[in-house]
Amino acid sequence: MTFNINKQQILKRMKKIAVIGSGTMGNGIAHTFAQSGFQVSLIDISEKALEKAVATIEKNLDRQLKKERITQEIKDATLSNIATHTFLSEGVKGAELVVEAATENLDLKLKIFQELDSACDENTILASNTSSISITKIASVTNRADKVIGMHFMNPVPVMKLVEIIRGYTTSDEVTNTIMKMSKILGKSPVEVNDYPGFVANRILMPMINEAIISLHEGVAGVTEIDTVMKLGMAHPMGPLQLADFIGLDVCLSIMNVLYDGFGNSKYAPCPLLVNMVTAGKLGVKSGEGFYSWSHGTKELIVAEGFSK
Numbered sequence: 001m002t003f004n005i006n007k008q009q010i011l012k013r014m015k016k017i018a019v020i021g022s023g024t025m026g027n028g029i030a031h032t033f034a035q036s037g038f039q040v041s042l043i044d045i046s047e048k049a050l051e052k053a054v055a056t057i058e059k060n061l062d063r064q065l066k067k068e069r070i071t072q073e074i075k076d077a078t079l080s081n082i083a084t085h086t087f088l089s090e091g092v093k094g095a096e097l098v099v100e101a102a103t104e105n106l107d108l109k110l111k112i113f114q115e116l117d118s119a120c121d122e123n124t125i126l127a128s129n130t131s132s133i134s135i136t137k138i139a140s141v142t143n144r145a146d147k148v149i150g151m152h153f154m155n156p157v158p159v160m161k162l163v164e165i166i167r168g169y170t171t172s173d174e175v176t177n178t179i180m181k182m183s184k185i186l187g188k189s190p191v192e193v194n195d196y197p198g199f200v201a202n203r204i205l206m207p208m209i210n211e212a213i214i215s216l217h218e219g220v221a222g223v224t225e226i227d228t229v230m231k232l233g234m235a236h237p238m239g240p241l242q243l244a245d246f247i248g249l250d251v252c253l254s255i256m257n258v259l260y261d262g263f264g265n266s267k268y269a270p271c272p273l274l275v276n277m278v279t280a281g282k283l284g285v286k287s288g289e290g291f292y293s294w295s296h297g298t299k300e301l302i303v304a305e306g307f308s309k
């Protein structure tokens with residue numbers, strides 16, 4: 001059955017959006033909804049994370065203003081559309097849509113969704129920005145499995161066009177349709193996919209990154225050579241090893257494990273070098289070193305000492 005919900009109906013029905021988690025993704029999601037005119041309630045357990053998120057949003061709005069992509073009025077209106085909360089039940093009050101972007105941890109997400117299910121109005125749609133956790137599993141701990149959906153934004157959210165919309169096994173047509181349209185209202189290009197490990201984005205991206213690490217591990221080529229082949233040969237804006245450093249090697253490992261466990265296929269086994277680097281705390285940009293050294297910032301590419309010839 002097709003549900004023809006139009007933009008006006010969505011704008012009439014949805015005015016307040018709650019975003020759970022104010023880290024890298026949460027602040028970008030809050031920024032994007034607020035700039036599109038929605039009242040946003042940004043929720044985090046950490047007061048410090050909330051302060052940092054608002055400062056980041058302000059900095060990003062200033063950058064847009066400087067490039068003349070927005071006006072001072074839009075900047076002011078965007079900021080005034082955002083309220084912050086440390087208590088979930090208080091923050092989600094009156095929200096018609098909740099987008100969860102808390103830390104990627106299964107038990108944590110299940111706990112948050114159980115709490116959301118009891119705190120939110122029965123018609124509220126509950127979306128998760130998870131990179132890899134099953135939407136069907138998250139939906140199963142709620143009493144509204146038809147209203148739980150994946151809304152996988154890309155980083156940085158205000159810039160990246162794609163939203164991967166993950167339809168859980170029980171997500172309704174109506175909810176899928178509403179979230180597809182809502183993504184368009186935000187100026188994004190949504191793509192609907194079904195709920196299988198890694199969805200589409202990470203099912204394809206992560207094995208490529210893992211294969212690049214295997215190539216390095218086996219001595220096929222060095223860090224610069226592998227990244228150069230993919231940049232110049234495949235027109236990728238950055239090589240897979242640099243991208244892994246940006247994403248975080250711990251995140252890459254955890255997604256490979258989701259693929260490996262989910263499919264039970266050895267082709268998804270994480271490279272032992274990736275496992276070793278994560279165990280050693282070499283996580284990429286966030287720890288200052290991965291395949292490259294980032295202690296001097298992210299502008300210049302310097303191969304990490306252990307990988308330089």
Ligand SMILES: NC(=O)c1ccc[n+]([C@@H]2O[C@H](COP(=O)([O-])OP(=O)(O)OC[C@H]3O[C@@H](n4cnc5c(N)ncnc54)[C@H](O)[C@@H]3O)[C@@H](O)[C@H]2O)c1
Pocket residue numbers: 020021022023024025026043044045046049100101102103104105108112129130131132152153154155247
């Ligand atoms: N970073 C990326 O590039 C990226 C891209 C797409 C999707 N994702 C997904 O987005 C989600 C968030 O990732 P991130 O990179 O923004 O993480 P992050 O670590 O930057 O931020 C997570 C935030 O969640 C908060 N948090 C933890 N428990 C909470 C709770 N119970 N209630 C409210 N807030 C809580 C933390 O305090 C933190 O501020 C994850 O599911 C991740 O897989 C990340």
